[in-house]
Amino acid sequence: MAILKPLSPFTDAKGKIPFELVRPEIRKVEKQIAEQVDAFDPGVAPYIDYICNTSGKRIRPALAILTGGAVGSITDDNIKIGVILELIHMATLVHDDIIDEATTRRKELTANAKWGNGMAVLLGDALFSHALLLATEFDDISINRKVGKASREVCEGEVIQSQRRFDLTLTKEDYFKVISMKTGALFAAATGISANLSGADEATEKALYDYGMKLGTAYQIYDDCVDLVGSEDAIGKTLGTDLEKGKLTLPMLTLLENATDEQRKKLNKRIIEQQALDFEVLVGIADYAGAIESALDTAAEMLVEARDGLKCLTESKYSTGLIDITHYLDDLINKCRK
Amino acid sequence: MAILKPLSPFTDAKGKIPFELVRPEIRKVEKQIAEQVDAFDPGVAPYIDYICNTSGKRIRPALAILTGGAVGSITDDNIKIGVILELIHMATLVHDDIIDEATTRRKELTANAKWGNGMAVLLGDALFSHALLLATEFDDISINRKVGKASREVCEGEVIQSQRRFDLTLTKEDYFKVISMKTGALFAAATGISANLSGADEATEKALYDYGMKLGTAYQIYDDCVDLVGSEDAIGKTLGTDLEKGKLTLPMLTLLENATDEQRKKLNKRIIEQQALDFEVLVGIADYAGAIESALDTAAEMLVEARDGLKCLTESKYSTGLIDITHYLDDLINKCRK
Structure with missing residues (x-):
């Protein structure tokens, strides 16, 4: 499947996002x-x-627009929900940066x-x-409710x-819950609400919501791996910031799970004492590369599920666009395995 | 006019708030x-x-409830809008404290x-x-719009x-605009939206909105004066924090306005250089006491206007309660003149 050409203003250091298909609509979003x-x-x-000019990659608006096209037709409502969710996303970025x-973000202060x-x-x-x-x-007040619910979920996930x-008692289940809230919720809102706005029936809206949730969650897992190993495109990105901040992401949780008692003891000591955890320490202690691989596998599996969930859609360039995004992320994941 | 007895859990160090009349409804708010x-x-x-247990004095809910009673009857909707606005207020307090x-706030961390x-x-x-x-x-989506508008106004006022x-170019007009946004907007939302929820006609809703706006603005002017001179009840309150942070409040603006060229030069120099401005400096430079008096006069005039605006209401214990609050604030203002 061909990856769509990137649209330069909406790409980032981590790679190009295949939004060429919806270029005119993304222009409307910018306007x-x-x-x-x-x-x-x-x-x-x-x-x-x-x-607004220095943050946000317009992924959520692009998803909202593609969804509109995939379930009916693209209207001003799809654009508007994209804009609203992007503004919420930008607000969270401003607070995250604090x-x-x-x-710096995207090379700007x-x-x-x-x-x-x-x-x-x-x-x-x-x-x-x-x-x-x-x-x-x-x-329609129900749209407001869905936007409000997604916003609260993002905030709660961050808390x-x-x-x-x-926190050594963090389980993988806890991790998946957090990332589904902090990242999945807005992706799912983009696709779910947009489907609703374009007249999708309840089952289709749910399928699109689930697609967004899985895509967002897979994206977050990938992003968490990039923080540990870097990516081809992430030139100049500081690695290991999650570890430094004590964020236990999927690879770390796998590492802890698979470690021998002796290894786990060493890791736990460092985490509890809030000592810096760096690659050397990690690589020396347990199967670090394997833990990254396993996390990337999980993300890739989620993308398969995301694609499978779209089988209910009539084939069109827009439904293909939604599938393309999952393949695009697959590609990024595979580059990360290098 | 008798000031209603204070309701102990909803008072603060600055004085007692006369909410006895709506005690059962405030209990519902707490619940x-x-x-x-x-x-x-x-x-x-x-x-x-x-x-929720350490911030917010429930002034906005009390205003919403009194308004409901004053224009029709108190329903769950008046309670609910009070709760919503109080939550928004608490969110701003959390961010203000950062x-x-x-x-500390109300003696709690x-x-x-x-x-x-x-x-x-x-x-x-x-x-x-x-x-x-x-x-x-x-x-009713229009209620959501009004809540959203008030929230944005508060945030913009703070920005x-x-x-x-x-900023030496700040005018009194600018100051009034800021305090009407950051404090007036939520007071006005409490009375205006609550009037609407209790079935008030457009003119009555506007009268109640204006009352809330004037009360909130007067309250903020009073609060800004307390920061400079203290109040009987504000034991342990740190004074002069606004000056330290470069917030030019009404008394300071009056001081600058009435100063001789020589005095203004001294004041400007200190402000521009972001030097600490303390009472000794101010008292030595210009008519400091007069500037405070003048600001308190302005607040008192606003309270007269707030009361006058309520003449459209049928007399009841609730409309009297709304008027009582203005007299209560009058009393605080007079104590500040001591």
């Missing part, structure tokens, strides 16, 4: 995001403008680096509240993740 | 807030519980002091998103305030 900036008070708008003390943590907290709040206000433009840093 | 805590993931709920590096800034950012987000999700339980710290 609407720019219009949202103007809806803010003139004292606030320039800050929001900067954030927490991670990140100074983060809001916290530019204007301080306090201002970044407030700007994230302003973006977030605007997104939820924009959602009230849908007359639980933060709470369980350096 | 519903406790129920909201249970709606969070078990991993998140204990944090939210702590925040920005102000505050370690703040979320940032207890669990760090990162966690506090996320908990504020979780509370905020939950409040907006709860608002979608109203079937502008933060942006214009140490």
